[in-house]
Amino acid sequence: MTTTTDTLPQPKIAVVGYGSQGRAHAMNLRDSGFDVVVGLRAGGPTEGKAKADGFIVKTPAEAVKDADLVAVLTPDMVQKQLYDEVLAANMKQGAVLLFAHGLNVHFGMIAPREDLDVVLVAPKGPGALVRREYEIGRGVPCIYAIYQDKSGKAKDYALAYAGGLGGARANLIETTFKEETETDLFGEQAVLCGGASSLVQAGFETLVEAGYQPEIAYYEVLHELKLIVDLFYEGGITRMLEFISETAQYGDYVSGPRVIDASTKARMKDVLTDIQNGTFTKNWVAEYEAGLPNYKKFKQADLEHPIEVVGKQLRAKMVWLADNAPKPTSQQA
């Protein structure tokens, strides 16, 4: 990076929400020298945690009153109400409104005040990783975007914030609210969360239904996935191919395309279309407003899947997991 924090602004920051991203952002920004206050509903579930971490915790209305920059890190589905009822009325004139995901602004649920700068800084990783990488002197790559630049310095604010998160140590890439929102939703739905978990469950079911032991099936399709993903992370698919046997490579070439074929890709395109045209977001808002009936049903089915039962028993024997496992506070990606 050519930019340094000496030349960038040092806004007084209010972080609203103290979950997966909120905690990591607040802690990294404080360690980077920023003045940080946390905004939470009194008696909310994460208030005690923020106080135990040494933060001054105020109500969202109080926290944002004299902040130069407000980071909105509550769940996406409560951001519209939070903005309309609390932030719009209490943020300083000319302050910076920052999001970690562009959903509400891109799809028009939030229409920010005209005097505000509106920016996005999205770390490409869950909060626990954003914190852990910072602590060991590294960073998670961040993407940033400008939606509204009233001050003419919106980009400097975004860069200052991303730098404070440790993202500048990894990589910073400029994007748009549209690109971040649509690619983030697609990635988590088709590949990272939805695609990967469905692939693992289907593989496990196939082996168990054919009469193999669930314990063996768990190791084959879930546990060993870590090694493969670590190789992807370090050196792409090239590095995986360097490390696996010739037999595994041949099987990859002939059977991978039988499982993920052109029809899978066509359905991925349908998923992307629903994201782009707002169908996914419209359905998600309706589901949320109805009290999450399908969400709860789907989640329960995942939690009760046989792979979770056997996995719990096997992981109890992996003594190293208790110390090292990140402790996410959220299911979002």
Ligand code: NAD
């Ligand atoms: P989370 O569910 O982990 O935490 C939400 C926090 O907001 C909690 O502290 C909760 O108590 C608080 N909260 C809930 N309702 C509130 C209200 N009405 N007023 C004030 N506080 C309230 O959320 P998260 O997963 O960290 O997501 C935050 C944002 O970051 C979202 O925009 C999400 O899309 C984005 N994001 C998340 C991840 C991730 O890995 N979790 C990654 C990138 C971006």
Ligand code: MG
């Ligand atoms: Mg994401």
Ligand code: MG
């Ligand atoms: Mg799933």
Ligand code: MG
């Ligand atoms: Mg093998």
Ligand code: MG
């Ligand atoms: Mg996401």
